[in-house]
Amino acid sequence: MRSRLGRLWSAYGMAGVLVALCVAFTWATWREESPAGAAGGAQLAEALGARIGQGGGLLVAPDDAEGRAFADGFARAAARLGALPPEATFGDPPAVRAAIERRVARGAAPRWVATTQAVRDWAVWGSLRSGTPELARLEVLAPKPVWRSTFLSTSNLRNVADQTAVIAIIAVGMTMVIITGGIDLAVGSLVALSAVAVAWLIRAAGGEGASAPAMLGASAAACALCGAVGAFSGSMVTRFAVPPFIATLAMMLVASGLAYIVAEGQSIYDIPVSFTWLGRGADLAGLPNAVALMIVLYLGAHVVMTRTAIGRRIYAVGGNAEAARLSGISVARTLLFVYVVSGLTAGVGGVITASQLKAGSPTYGMMLELYVIAAVVVGGTSLSGGEGRVFGTLIGAFVIAVIRNGMNLLDVEAYAQKVVLGLVILGAVLLDRWKRRRA
């Protein structure tokens, strides 16, 4: 019994931590919130019922897609009830205030306002009530709130996945490097280099008018450049026996410097809007494209690590390089492979970052390598090499992203966030150590 539980824990322990974190944040961000959009509008209209027909109402919504949907939903539900929907006003607080004051001036002061929760919370209503005697008893009505969790909302979960994507993708390469017993400190700088390179190439290929194939080519070239930097670090490690820490530390500085040189210290932003497809688009059933790419890369890496010869060689080299060499494995080629993959995944991370921010700047990726290494280690990969799983890393990346997101939702002070994050990483690794000793 004990040993089976132990095995279960050692395989899924960090996943349990992730679930526990999600439950905790769901519970801590539980609050009342009105339904939005068309459903909110319909619900409010049904709640108001016959009152709509009695007049004296005004529909107020923000001038955006969701506000229009709210008004549409309200109008349709009112029509079903056989009532004429009230006049609608769209806009921001100053516009709404001006519109209502115009109505008051022509003697048509509304008695009630039907609106969304966000608009009901505007301070404009307080100042209208106290400043205009005709509006002193104005009622502002929003759809009945329901209990829900901000953390667990679809938009926030998508947000967390989106925030994880870049770190998780880079962590694919890092996991392989760490399994061989190495480390790659250059990935943060490579993100900057890749972002700057892709932005620079797109600018050179016509800036805002660049075509899709040109952008694709620029992205591939930026990734290839980072792969080449990875190959360079790898050959330093294999051919000249430079310790990986030193070799990649040097490349971290080189890549960062190159990024500043290419970008001339500025951010490059002459990029077509369509370039943000990768970083901001969500084409697959609401799944952000970057997250879809992340999933594909993880599936691929999982197959490589568990089903192919190169995957077995990576584990073998990390477990015991000498034994691997004696059994006929080319240690140098295996190491070169993992550093190239690490460079390539960092390049992909940089392209996504540039796409998300619609600009490439040499300041991107600062300290990112540390978060990536943290994700790998939290995911259960041993820094001494030889063991680790790519899906463990994915869980590790999510643990870090969830903690960060949860703390932002809970208003944790900026300084305290770093302390908590550091302690959680330490705690996760300690747990892992403890688990290994017992298992």
Next chain:
Amino acid sequence: MRRSPLLLALLLTAFAGCRGVPSAPPARPAGANASAPSKGVIGVSLLTLANPFFKEMGDAMQAEAAKRGYTVAIVSADMDAARQKDQVNDFIARKVAAIILCPADSRAVGTSIRAANQAGIPVFTADIACLDPEARVVSHIATDNFAGGKLAAQGMIEALRGKGKVAIIDHPEVESVLQRTKGFREGIAGTPGIQVVAQLPGGGMRDSAYKAAQDILEKHAQLDGIFAINDPSALGAAAAIEKAGRTGITVIGFDGQPEAKQAIREGRLYASAVQFPDRIGRMAVEAVARYMSGEKVPAETLIPTALYRKADAGKDPALK
């Protein structure tokens, strides 16, 4: 099974450390502010909290918001545009009433602001402007950096009596800093006796500006003045000058932070173009509050600087 209590304890400690989460299930909204009579949460992402300038701005925002019945949630972007994007997304997920940003990158912040625009959340910028023409910013509150740079130039001309070689330690990644160097260069352009012999990036921070200043001093045996784009850079430059044992170099900073004022009093710095981060913070929150109550707010509010010299330091009650 014996392991899970420890795991839980660890998780709970992590939470208890960050906020007073009630230990009973939330009968009342745990969203903290839902039951308070707050008019809403203003999400604030500052450039960094490692610079006292932004700390002061954040504190002023907190105070002003409390006065006006709002709560602020302040996070630090740590000068990282990608992190700031994540923070804005978190604000959108929380459905804050309004967002105030000090952009970490004046261009890249555009995509985040547009996302907030789409979610119907008004965005204000403080200190650093957004340069993306498609992003809708309700109001921008900042120091008049260009005029401040000219003011610093006047101080330099006055200190050098219109003749000498000067260097600039800048930080060209930030739009407001570009305005300062532009103002400074324009300010000294009318005085042919003063030449700019070097302009090096100092990262806006004391340690990196120290190194930049060392390089400048190494290269220019004859140097009469350094204009540093902020006080940490100026203090770094002053430290480099002292370490090199050079004298007679006028250092002028920008910001007016307490430590720099002290250094001006001691004569280590000549002057600083004082900004008023507390006023920026206060006016940013005021703009949010006025906008939310339906008043029109100006698209841009520029706050002038003042040159702070030794004579001002002598009279400053805040210095001992």
